[in-house]
């Protein structure tokens with residue numbers, strides 16, 4: 589579904605990604621695991637088009653996309669939920685969804701926007717019930733679901749989520765992860781980045797470990813879990829950066 593070859597991203601003298609090559613498997617939850625600064629956000633931002641690579645290729649559904657703008661990648665089916673629950677806290681839930689919709693589909697008719705938003709309210713009744721409430725008054729988990737919903741409005745086939753569990757209580761992380769599993773069961777391909785390997789491996793089918801911009805380990809859940817159990821991933825699991 590998504591092939592990444594020899595991807596390199598530099599911020600001035602900093603090599604944030606070095607020769608990253610991966611195959612993202614369709615209809616699976618793919619984890620990108622790494623400590624702070626490993627390059628997870630840079631990788632997701634490069635896939636969605638927010639960051640330009642210095643080198644390398646990204647092909648999505650057989651088409652090279654590394655040179656096409658963000659909005660075209662959205663149209664091709666790539667949705668991105670950025671790190672840090674970015675929403676307009678002093679706007680209503682409804683307006684946040686409208687803004688999210690028009691950010692991704694600037695030319696669409698308002699009627700279509702409202703139809704799509706109503707579908708979201710059916711899928712997530714809590715958002716429908718709180719549609720006139722300021723987004724900042726929602727709980728952390730509800731805010732995360734609102735942000736994911738805004739990305740779902742463009743009906744992505746591939747959803748990128750940057751540290752979706754960050755700052756959430758364990759019970760809320762369970763809810764967000766459950767939602768990701770439901771999306772996968774409807775055919776979506778998902779990439780999540782997480783700092784905590786143990787957390788990511790609860791729901792991921794396959795994963796990649798990034799260290800200082802490089803893929804150092806990759807494999808399916810059982811392989812990565814065996815590394816975790818034998819302490820082979822302890823630096824990642826404990827959050828100790830090897831930098």
Ligand SMILES: Nc1ncnc2c1ncn2[C@@H]1O[C@H](COP(=O)(O)OP(=O)(O)OP(=O)(O)O)[C@@H](O)[C@H]1O
Pocket residue numbers: 599602603604622623624625626627628629630631671783
């Ligand atoms: N806009 C930027 N300008 C300069 N350096 C950057 C920029 N963004 C990231 N970096 C650097 O690139 C490297 C990779 O950062 P990145 O944010 O991709 O890592 P990360 O694994 O997502 O970490 P975090 O969990 O903190 O978001 C780090 O050394 C970081 O300091």
